[in-house]
Amino acid sequence: MPTRKLGELEVGAQGLGCMGMSHAYGVRGNDDESIATIHRALELGVTLIDTANVYGRGANEELVGRAIADRRDQVVLATKFGIVFTEGGQSVRGDAAYVRQCCEESLRRLGVDHVDLYYQHRVDPERIEETWGALADLVAEGKVRYLGISEASAESIRRAHAVHPVTALQSEWSLWTRGIEDEIAPTCRELGVGIVPFSPLGRGFLTGAVTSVQDLPADDMRRSLPRFAEGNFDRNLAIVESLRKLAAEKGVTPGQLALAWVQHKGSDVVPIPGTKRRTYLEENVAAATLELSAEDIERIDAAAPASAVAGERYPESIARNAGR
Structure with missing residues (x-):
């Protein structure tokens, strides 16, 4: 696989999101x-x-720690802190004491002495400077190599970067989620911040594998997302059908086409599609070297225009902490 740069950090052109191995998408x-x-x-x-x-309330870090224990030198290890689950959904914390507590706990669960890329998972806008001052201390102590921020506004990225260089922004970016394109991505490029799109396959929807909400496990978090709700689901499925036709012409899957579209957004873009199965992993990795022409990109954009997507990304209980 070719490599790309997130700031000064060199990584493979595509990463692996491990969330679904322990969290959110069913049993x-x-x-x-x-x-x-x-x-x-x-x-x-x-x-x-x-x-x-x-x-998985820590279970995923423990799983990843077991997986990389005998091959740590092959891994650019990224983890995050800052989301606190509550009965009403989630809240955020960014106070210095909590930053340090979370880092120490993550190092223990992962079984490592340092994290390569440590993200603020959601922004506490009242104390960005305090949060990033604490993160800078962790870098100085060698517990973290590089710092990232997730689901942040352009203003928050600038505030964080003024305290310590931001290596990467992790935000949702896919054919059906393009909110970072107007202001946030240009801000990252101005500052030299790499971009790590999560859910580049629209939480699996753009693969075409989900044809009905009933396909999803009863405890799958996607059942609570507006884009999977009755009415919206069928409208969004029409986008996938359009992609399927283009993909068939190129001899690839709809998911590979959608993922290659993200990969072509720039040499500073490293998507992290998530999977817990080797079969889907190999399909995703193949998209990292799939060449798309300018005409291909134009046809994909026409087949899946942002205006055609039905429903918001998140319910309000989650959305209020995103993009701050």
Whole structure:
């Protein structure tokens, strides 16, 4: 796999999101298969392995830690802090004491002495300077190598970057989520901040594998998302059908076409599609070297215009902490 730069950090052109191995998308998967998927990713040239302290309430970090224990030098390890689950959804914390507490806990669960890329998962806008001052201390102590921020506004990125260089922004970016394109992505490029799109396959929707909400497990978080709601679901499915026709012409899957579209957004873009199975991993990795012409991009944009997407990304209980 070719490599790309997130700021000064060199990684494989595509990473692996590990959330779904322990969190959000239904009953937990098979840990043995998840670990085999991480190992296979490394064999294929994927180096950026992404987790967070809240995925599975720590279980995902422990799983990733087991997977990389004997191959730490092959991994650019990323994790996150800052989301606090509440009865009403989620809130955020960014006070200095909490930053340090979360880092120490993540290092223990991961079984490592440092994290390569440490993200503020959601922004506490009242104390960005305090948060990033604490993060800068962790870098000085060698517990973290590079710093990132997730789901942040252009203003928050600038405030954080003024305290310590931001290496990467992790935000949702896909054919059906383009909110960062107007202001946030240009801000990142002005500052030399790499971009790490999560859910580049629209939470699996753009693969065409989900044809009905009933396909999803009863405890799958996507059942609560507006784009999967009755009425919106069928309208969004029409986008996938348009992609399917274009993909068939190129001899690829709809998911590969959608993922290649994200990959072509710039040499500073490293998407992290998530999967817990080797089969889907290999399909995703193949998209990292799929060439698209300017005409291909134009046809994909026409087949899946942002204006055609039905429903918001998140319910209000989650949306209020995104993009701050």
